[in-house]
Amino acid sequence: MNVSYTVKWLIFITLLINAAAMLSPVINGGDSITYAALARHIALHNDWANLVLDGQDWLDKPHLPFWITALSFKIGGVSAFTYILPGFLFHLIGGYFTFRIARLFYSRDTAWLSVLVYVSAYHLMDSSIEVKAEAYLTGCIMAACYYWLRYDTASKLKYLLLGALFSAMAVMTKGVFTLVTIASGLVCLWLYQRQWHKLWSRKWLFAYALSLFFIVPELVALYLQFDAHPEKVVFGQTQVSGIVFFLWDSQFGRYFNTGPIQNHNGYPLFYVLVFLWAFLPWVAVFMAAMHSGIRKFSFLRADERSSFIFLCGAFFVSFLLFSGTSFQIDYYMTILFPFGAILCGKYLADWLALPGEGRKLFIAQLGVTTLLLVLAISLSIYVANAVVLAVVLAMSGSLLGYGYVMRRQMRVSAALIYPVFGINIMYVFLVLTTALTFTSYSVAYNAKEQLADKMDAPIYVYQMDMVVRELGLYSRSPCYAVADPAQLPTTGARYYLLVRAGQLAQLSERLGRVEQLAQGWWVVHKTGTFPRLLRLAKGTEPLEDIRIVQVEGVK
Numbered sequence: 190m191n192v193s194y195t196v197k198w199l200i201f202i203t204l205l206i207n208a209a210a211m212l213s214p215v216i217n218g219g220d221s222i223t224y225a226a227l228a229r230h231i232a233l234h235n236d237w238a239n240l241v242l243d244g245q246d247w248l249d250k251p252h253l254p255f256w257i258t259a260l261s262f263k264i265g266g267v268s269a270f271t272y273i274l275p276g277f278l279f280h281l282i283g284g285y286f287t288f289r290i291a292r293l294f295y296s297r298d299t300a301w302l303s304v305l306v307y308v309s310a311y312h313l314m315d316s317s318i319e320v321k322a323e324a325y326l327t328g329c330i331m332a333a334c335y336y337w338l339r340y341d342t343a344s345k346l347k348y349l350l351l352g353a354l355f356s357a358m359a360v361m362t363k364g365v366f367t368l369v370t371i372a373s374g375l376v377c378l379w380l381y382q383r384q385w386h387k388l389w390s391r392k393w394l395f396a397y398a399l400s401l402f403f404i405v406p407e408l409v410a411l412y413l414q415f416d417a418h419p420e421k422v423v424f425g426q427t428q429v430s431g432i433v434f435f436l437w438d439s440q441f442g443r444y445f446n447t448g449p450i451q452n453h454n455g456y457p458l459f460y461v462l463v464f465l466w467a468f469l470p471w472v473a474v475f476m477a478a479m480h481s482g483i484r485k486f487s488f489l490r491a492d493e494r495s496s497f498i499f500l501c502g503a504f505f506v507s508f509l510l511f512s513g514t515s516f517q518i519d520y521y522m523t524i525l526f527p528f529g530a531i532l533c534g535k536y537l538a539d540w541l542a543l544p545g546e547g548r549k550l551f552i553a554q555l556g557v558t559t560l561l562l563v564l565a566i567s568l569s570i571y572v573a574n575a576v577v578l579a580v581v582l583a584m585s586g587s588l589l590g591y592g593y594v595m596r597r598q599m600r601v602s603a604a605l606i607y608p609v610f611g612i613n614i615m616y617v618f619l620v621l622t623t624a625l626t627f628t629s630y631s632v633a634y635n636a637k638e639q640l641a642d643k644m645d646a647p648i649y650v651y652q653m654d655m656v657v658r659e660l661g662l663y664s665r666s667p668c669y670a671v672a673d674p675a676q677l678p679t680t681g682a683r684y685y686l687l688v689r690a691g692q693l694a695q696l697s698e699r700l701g702r703v704e705q706l707a708q709g710w711w712v713v714h715k716t717g718t719f720p721r722l723l724r725l726a727k728g729t730e731p732l733e734d735i736r737i738v739q740v741e742g743v744k
Contacts (some may be wrong), residue, residue, distance in 0.1 A: 192541055192601060196301045199609050203308045206613050210318040211273045212623040215634050217661065218319050219655055219716035224250075225272045226658040228258035232267065235484075238413045243654060243670055248434055252410050253361035254325045262735050267662055282310055282328035284603045286335045287527040293338060294496035295535055302605075303534030306474070307527055309609045312467035314525050314616055322363050329359035331527050333371045335504065337396075341375060344392060353396060366440035368400075370507045370524055377502025378495055397420075413433055443516040460512050463519045468526060469615075470561060470608035473553035473695035500546050504528040506590045529531050529665030537604060555603050561611035562588070565618045572726040576685030584614045626726040632711040632735055635658035636687055639707040639737055640664070643685070646739075649677060651688040651696070660687075674699050685740050690734035700740050707737040 195581040216222050224240065230241045240247045257275045291300035306312060316323050336352035339345070359367040379387050387393055415421060415431030423429040423579060465472055465701045482497050489497065504525050511521055540550060562585050569578040588610045595602055626636055633656050640648070648668045650657035661668040666685075671677055677699050678684060686707070688696065697703075710726060710732040724730035 192605075193298055193301060195605065196298075196305050197600065199605060200301070200305050202420065203305075203314075203613060206279065207314050207317060208281060209306065210620040211270055211277060214269055214663075215624060215627040215631055216269045216272060216659060217623055217627060218321075219714075220321055221272070221319055222655060222662070224255065224321070224658045225258065225662050226737060228255045228262060229267050229662060231259035232254055232262035234485050238410045240414070243658070246414060246421055247414065247425055248429065248431055250322055251361045251407050251435060251439075253358060253407070254322055256292065256417075257325070258326070261294060269662070272662070273318055273320050276324035276404075277317050278318035279325045279328035280313070283313075283527055286328070286331035287530055289335045290331065290338065290527075291531045294492075294531070295498075295630065296538060299531075299534045299538040302537045303531040305609065306471050306530035306533045306537075309612050310467070310471060310530065310553055310613055311469045311616065312520065312523050312524050313526050314612075315619075318522055318620070320519075321520055323520050325362045326359055327524050327527060327557060329355050329362060330367065330371055330524055333359060334374060337371070337375055338499075341387075341679075349396060349399065352400040352402055356400040360400075360404050360486060361407045362455070364440035365436060367524075369510065370503065374499040374503030374528070378499045381498045381609070382495065407435065408432055440722035443514070444581045454515065454517075456517075457512050459517045460508060460522050463522060464545075467519060467522065468529065470554070470557045471530075472611045473550060473557060475508060475529050477540075477550050477553075478532045481536055481539075482532070485629065496535075498534050499534045504532070509728055513518045526663070541601065541604065546708075551603050554608050558607040558611040561608075561615045565615045568622075568723065569618055570572065572622055572723060574622065574625060577618060577726075580621060581614060581618050583619060584610070584617065588614070622641075622726050623722065626722065630710075630712045630725060630732060631659070631715060632656045632661060632687065632709075632713055634710055635711055636660055636707075636735075636737055637663040639709075640666070640685060643706070643739075644683070646682070647678075647684045649684055649686050651686065651692060653687065653689075655715075656687065656713060683739060686738050686740055688736055688738070690736050691738055693738070702741040704739045704741070705736055706739055708736075711734055 190354065216225055227240050227242055227247060230239075231237055237256065238261070240250075240252065242283055254276075258272060261271045261275045265274075284304050284307050285360065288300045288304045291303040313327070316327075333352055333355035336348045339347035340352050356368065356371055358373060376388065379385050382629060411431030411434075415429060415434075419428045419430075421429070481499075482501075486497065487492060507525055509524065511517065518607065565581050566585060569581040588607065591610075592602065592607065595606075632653065634655075636648075637660060645666050648657075648660065648664060648666050649670065649671050650660065651671045654670050654672075657668050657670040669676075677696070679688075679699075686696075686700075690708075712730070713733055713735070723732060
């Protein structure tokens with residue numbers, strides 16, 4: 190079997206399966222809906238300085254992802270697809286620079302294997318479609334690391350400018366803490382090589398300064414929205430500096446739990462447990478790679494030792510810092526997975542080149558594949574959706590059939606093909622189940638469908654803030670959140686109202702002639718735990734009785 194040829198096909202198929210999730214008409218997560226609503230405001234109002242949510246100033250994340258998404262909305266219109274597309278492209282950028290870094294250190298086969306691990310690691314696949322800041326961040330961090338590695342060995346203007354630009358883009362995506370991940374690999378390498386003087390050399394001081402200079406657009410936007418207007422109320426207080434929040438509170442304030450946004454529920458082993466499922470199906474390969482790298486470290490060539498130090502430094506410094514704070518969210522660590530992918534790629538290349546070794550890994554990868562297939566089939570049976578079950582069984586049957594035909598080449602199949610298809614089958618189950626569930630039960634999506642053939646009129650949503658944000662992404666009509674009955678129109682023409690059945694009678698005194706257009710048992714709050722999603726898919730999670738009414742005039 191031509192391993193390189195097989196790896197390229199596996200990458201292509203996995204990317205197709207991953208990209209197919211962009212065709213879902215529904216935006217799934219609460220954070221994603223919020224971020225899309227922020228970008229929509231920029232696109233509709235050409236207001237590139239201010240982040241505004243539900244008519245209020247919003248201070249949490251930097252501007253860059255919203256600027257990029259707003260540009261996508263301007264070009265292709267507001268939709269779930271145009272929201273996901275830019276983040277998926279940055280996911281591809283991350284894969285490209287994973288290849289480039291791996292190729293700097295190792296062979297071409299190792300680089301392709303590293304990309305295979307990157308595109309098929311579960312949480313990287315998921316984040317490329319959910320599109321939180323980490324999707325953009327991964328691409329920026331890998332690009333910055335690549336150009337700084339090149340700049341370290343050759344002081345070319347191209348490497349300096351691109352390294353500083355991508356570093357600044359990472360900072361304008363998530364904050365200055367991202368520089369720790371970008372720099373940690375190189376700093377560990379310099380310390381190992383006893384070249385710590387580079388930390389304060391003129392060459393690198395200029396690189397730091399240029400990176401900070403490139404974040405000026407973010408500082409200007411924050412100044413215009415907040416620092417130039419200290420009377421604005423944010424986090425329940427006035428005189429909040431957007432620049433101070435960006436440079437300190439948004440990252441270091443969270444890390445030390447001293448900022449306005451805090452979380453005290455973390456524990457040291459949180460990310461260890463996350464890694465065990467988020468990096469599937471390559472967890473066993475990563476552990477084997479680390480064991481082999483440490484055991485054989487003294488026997489490696491100097492360049493191989495340097496590569497191992499860089500990759501471990503880039504991965505573990507941030508991993509330990511994440512584990513040391515109480516503010517812990519699972520998707521934070523996806524930015525570290527590309528470095529883990531390269532470590533896995535190197536180990537797999539060596540393992541495949543030595544046919545007589547590695548029986549334990551062979552068994553482990555078969556075990557992971559079996560686990561993924563059993564989970565996908567069992568969960569498909571549990572949710573009892575005929576479409577999902579048929580797709581999962583068809584894919585599983587195809588994999589088993591392929592395994593029978595290729596049983597004489599079990600080594601490569603067990604290490605690469607089976608685990609990749611196993612995670613793809615599990616991913617298809619999750620994506621298809623989520624899409625079908627939310628198209629059936631999402632208030633916003635179903636309201637859009639029910640009003641699609643009605644006359645355009647304003648839509649008011651009563652006490653369902655997340656619903657109005659999402660509906661605004663799907664509907665051509667203006668959508669307004671209503672928290673109090675007094676906010677409903679008292680004069681004017683027809684409008685539509687989304688309201689819980691139990692609240693409709695309470696509003697009758699403020700409404701004119703009411704005609705019910707639709708009724709549905711739908712879910713208002715989509716975001717929740719995985720078991721809740723399964724209950725929604727199965728139809729056992731409690732739903733709410735939502736009415737869509739047309740209001741003509743007022744009393």
